[in-house]
């Protein structure tokens with residue numbers, strides 16, 4: 001059995017659709033072993049995901065797929081998104097071969113569309129998946145939230161190249177498992193710089209999907225307009241841990257609009 005696949009965020013989706021919340025802990029999902037292996041290159045890379053398994057068919061047939069290129073976003077009076085991460089308690093940081101993921105035990109939530117979405121995990125992509133005016137960024141974090149109906153809202157932060165270490169990332173990089181399948185415990189102080197209790201108004205919004213198989217749609221996407229920096233040294237740490245780029249190429253917008 002490969003722990004890689006059962007720990008992957010995306011691999012949680014298949015059993016989840018049948019029996020349990022999609023953000024559930026990986027430890028009780030042994031049945032996912034039979035799901036198709038996917039990767040970011042070659043015969044199991046993104047252009048083949050939709051053919052690897054019937055469960056992944058949305059990856060090629062979906063019309064609201066993520067990530068996307070954001071250009072010419074429509075100005076709308078988007079309401080503020082209320083962040084409540086003050087009591088954030090992380091569980092651990094996992095290298096699952098597809099991404100580096102921080103699982104959250106409790107204490108993070110956003111209010112969106114008058115609904116509460118609880119933070120389940122956040123994870124890293126390098127280079128970024130979403131693009132702005134056809135430009136990618138070195139790093140993107142996806143904060144994955146679910147409401148009571150298990151509908152997902154993903155908040156994305158794009159990081160731009162900088163000369164200084166990003167303070168919020170320092171404790172995560174320090175604890176980051178460099179080998180696939182490994183995980184390390186995290187303490188509340190390790191994520192405290194992500195804590196914020198404020199309303200954010202400057203963001204892009206669109207409908208999309210998971211960016212990994214099974215590419216499930218109906219995900220509310222929020223991409224922050226403010227882009228913090230990270231140092232070259234910090235970016236190197238993520239690249240070394242991941243060992244390969246983990247960005248799905250941008251997908252057609254089709255009938256969707258992006259608002260800001």
Ligand SMILES: [Zn+2]
Nearest residue numbers: 123125142211
């Ligand atoms: Zn992601």
